[in-house]
Amino acid sequence: xxxxxxxxxxxxxxxxxxxxxxxxxxxxxxxxxxxxxxxxxxxxxxxxxxxxxxxxxxxxxxxxxxxxxxxxxxxxxxxxxxxxxxxxxxxxxxxxxxxxxxxxxxxxxxxxxxxxxxxxxxxxxxxxxxxxxxxxxxxxxxxxxxxxxxxxxxxxxxxxxxxxxxxxxxxxxxxxxxxxxxxxxxxxxxxxxxxxxxxxxxxxxxxxxxxxxxxxxxxxxxxxxxxxxxxxxxxxxxxxxxxxxxxxxxxxxxxxxxxxxxxxxxxxxxxxxxxxxxxxxxxxxxxxxxxxxxxxxxxxxxxxxx
Amino acid sequence: xxxxxxxxxxxxxxxxxxxxxxxxxxxxxxxxxxxxxxxxxxxxxxxxxxxxxxxxxxxxxxxxxxxxxxxxxxxxxxxxxxxxxxxxxxxxxxxxxxxxxxxxxxxxxxxxxxxxxxxxxxxxxxxxxxxxxxxxxxxxxxxxxxxxxxxxxxxxxxxxxxxxxxxxxxxxxxxxxxxxxxxxxxxxxxxxxxxxxxxxxxxxxxxxxxxxxxxxxxxxxxxxxxxxxxxxxxxxxxxxxxxxxxxxxxxxxxxxxxxxxxxxxxxxxxxxxxxxxxx
Numbered sequence: 001x002x003x004x005x006x007x008x009x010x011x012x013x014x015x016x017x018x019x020x021x022x023x024x025x026x027x028x029x030x031x032x033x034x035x036x037x038x039x040x041x042x043x044x045x046x047x048x049x050x051x052x053x054x055x056x057x058x059x060x061x062x063x064x065x066x067x068x069x070x071x072x073x074x075x076x077x078x079x080x081x082x083x084x085x086x087x088x089x090x091x092x093x094x095x096x097x098x099x100x101x102x103x104x105x106x107x108x109x110x111x112x113x114x115x116x117x118x119x120x121x122x123x124x125x126x127x128x129x130x131x132x133x134x135x136x137x138x139x140x141x142x143x144x145x146x147x148x149x150x151x152x153x154x155x156x157x158x159x160x161x162x163x164x165x166x167x168x169x170x171x172x173x174x175x176x177x178x179x180x181x182x183x184x185x186x187x188x189x190x191x192x193x194x195x196x197x198x199x200x201x202x203x204x205x206x207x208x209x210x211x212x213x214x215x216x217x218x219x220x221x222x223x224x225x226x227x228x229x230x231x232x233x234x235x236x237x238x239x240x241x242x243x244x245x246x247x248x249x250x251x252x253x254x255x256x257x258x259x260x261x262x263x264x265x266x267x268x269x270x271x272x273x274x275x276x277x278x279x280x281x282x283x284x285x286x287x288x289x290x291x292x293x294x295x296x297x298x299x300x301x302x303x304x305x306x
Numbered sequence: 307x308x309x310x311x312x313x314x315x316x317x318x319x320x321x322x323x324x325x326x327x328x329x330x331x332x333x334x335x336x337x338x339x340x341x342x343x344x345x346x347x348x349x350x351x352x353x354x355x356x357x358x359x360x361x362x363x364x365x366x367x368x369x370x371x372x373x374x375x376x377x378x379x380x381x382x383x384x385x386x387x388x389x390x391x392x393x394x395x396x397x398x399x400x401x402x403x404x405x406x407x408x409x410x411x412x413x414x415x416x417x418x419x420x421x422x423x424x425x426x427x428x429x430x431x432x433x434x435x436x437x438x439x440x441x442x443x444x445x446x447x448x449x450x451x452x453x454x455x456x457x458x459x460x461x462x463x464x465x466x467x468x469x470x471x472x473x474x475x476x477x478x479x480x481x482x483x484x485x486x487x488x489x490x491x492x493x494x495x496x497x498x499x500x501x502x503x504x505x506x507x508x509x510x511x512x513x514x515x516x517x518x519x520x521x522x523x524x525x526x527x528x529x530x531x532x533x534x535x536x537x538x539x540x541x542x543x544x545x546x547x548x549x550x551x552x553x554x555x556x557x558x559x560x561x562x563x564x565x566x567x568x569x570x571x572x573x574x575x576x577x578x579x580x581x582x583x584x585x
Binding site: 030108203 | 316323324328331337338350353354393398400404410416419422423425431433434453457458490518519521525536539540557565569572
C-alpha cells in the first residue's frame with residue numbers, strides 16, 4: 001500500500017508545530033524533573049547519581065516525611081470537600097437550569113460562572129477581607145440571623161483554615177461541573193424523557209432514574225478533573241496564607257510544599273533535587289488516580305447511544 | 307389543575323435555589339466593587355451600603371494608579387494571553403486537522419500522546435522548565451510564558467477541535483480536491499471557517515487559566531518589566547495590606563477586564579459547550 005503512494009508531507013507539516021512545542025516544553029521538562037529527582041548536589045556543586053535516596057529521605061527522614069504526609073493529608077481533605085460539596089451543588093444547579101421553560105436561565109448561568117473566571121489572587125483577597133474580623137462583614141451578616149456567636153476568624157484557626165479555603169475554592173469552581181453537567185443534560189434526547197413521562201416518571205424520580213444514569217460518564221469526567229486540579233492546586237493557598245501555608249502548616253498542600261522546597265523560604269534554602277522528588281511523588285499520585293479512574297471506573301460506566 | 311399547581315410550586319422552588327446561589331456567587335464581587343468607591347470611614351461603618359454622595363471617594367483608585375505600573379502589567383498580560391491563544395489555536399487546529407482528516411500509521415498513538423497532557427499538569431515539570439529557560443536565556447521574558455502556555459493549552463485544544471473537525475462534511479473537502487485546491491488551502495479556506503464556534507470555546511477555556519495564572523509568572527518572569535497583571539496585583543496588594551481603599555481599588559481594577567471579556571464571550575462559550583464537545 002505504501003509502496004506506490006507518495007509521502008504525504010502535508011501531514012507532517014500539520015502535525016509538526018504542535019508536536020514539537022508540546023514535546024519540548026512539556027514532555028521533556030516533565031521527564032527532566034523525574035530524572036532530576038534521582039540526583040543530588042555534592043559539596044563541589046556537581047550532581048551525583050543517588051538512585052532512590054531522595055525518595056528514602058522524603059518518606060523516611062522524619063523532618064521531610066512529617067511535612068510530606070501533612071501536605072498529602074491536607075490535600076486529600078481538600079479533595080474530599082470538593083467532591084462532597086462542589087460536585088453535588090454543580091449537579092443540582094445544572095439540573096435546575098436544564099428544566100424546560102425556565103425563565104432567566106441564561107442570566108443564572110452567566111452569573112454563577114463569574115467566580116470561575118476570576119483569578120486566585122482576587123478570590124483569595126476578597127474572601128480574606130470578607131472573613132476578616134477587622135472589617136466585620138461576616139460577623140455582621142451572622143448577627144442579622146442571630147448567629148453571631150458562631151463567628152470565628154476561620155482563616156486564622158488551625159482547625160478551620162483548610163476547610164474554609166476548600167469552601168472558597170468550591171465557591172470559585174462550582175461553575176465548571178455545572179456547565180459540563182448542564183451540557184450533558186441538554187444532550188439527552190427529548191424522546192427518552194417523553195417516554196419516561198408516558199410511564200409516569202416525572203420530576204425528582206425522573207432525575208434519579210433516567211437522567212442521572214445517562215450523565216454518569218460526565219460525572220466521572222468532572223470527578224477526575226477535580227482530582228487532577230486539587231492535587232495540583234497552589235495559587236489559592238499561596239495568596240491567602242503565603243508560602244508557609246499557615247497557621248502552623250495546617251493549610252499546607254502538595255503544591256505549596258513543592259514551591260517552598262524548590263525555592264526555599266526564609267531560613268530554609270531552596271533544593272531543586274528534593275523539589276523534583278516531591279514533583280515526582282505528585283506525578284505518581286496523579287498517575288495512580290487517573291489509572292484508577294481509567295481502568296477501574298470508566299470501563300464500568302455504561303454508555304448509551306441515541 | 308393539580309398538575310399545574312405542582313409544576314408552579316416546583317418552578318418557584320427552582321428559582322429560589324438559583325437566586326440564592328446567584329447571590330452567593332455575586333455577593334463578594336459586589337461588596338468589593340461598591341466599597342472601592344467609598345471613603346475609608348464609610349468602608350468600615352457601613353460595609354454593605356452603596357456609596358452615597360457623602361461617602362463617595364476615589365482615593366483608592368488615585369493611590370493605585372499613582373503607585374503601580376498597572377497599565378504596563380495589563381499590557382504584558384494582554385501580549386502573553388493573545389500570543390499564546392494565537393499559537394494554541396493555530397497549532398492545535400493544524401494538528402487536529404491532521405489527526406481527524408488523514409489515516410496514517412501512528413495516528414492513534416499521536417492522538418494519545420497529545421492527550422496525555424490533559425491529565426498530567428505541566429506544572430510538575432517546572433523544575434526542569436526553569437532550567438531549560440535559564441539555559442536558553444529566556445528567563446524574565448514574555449516569550450518564556452508564551453511558550454509554556456502554548457504547550458499547556460495544546461492538548462485540550464487538539465482534543466476538542468478534532469472532535470469538531472470530524473463533523474465537517476467530506477463531500478465539501480473532496481469537492482475542493484477535485485477543483486485542485488491544495489491540502490493547505492482546504493484547511494485554511496474551507497475547514498477553519500466552519501469550526502469557528504469550536505475555536506471560540508477553546509479560546510475561552512485556554513484564555514482564563516492563562517490570564518489568571520500566578521505560578522509561571524512568579525517563577526519564570528518575576529521581573530518588574532514583564533510582570534503580568536495577576537502577579538502585579540498580588541505583589542501590589544501585599545504592599546498595601548493596611549490601606550483598605552487601595553486594596554479594594556486594586557481588586558476592582560483586576561476584576562473588570564476579565565469580567566468584560568467574559569460577558570462578551572459568554573454567549574459563544576455556552577453555544578460551544580452545548581454543541582457537543584462533551585457528548
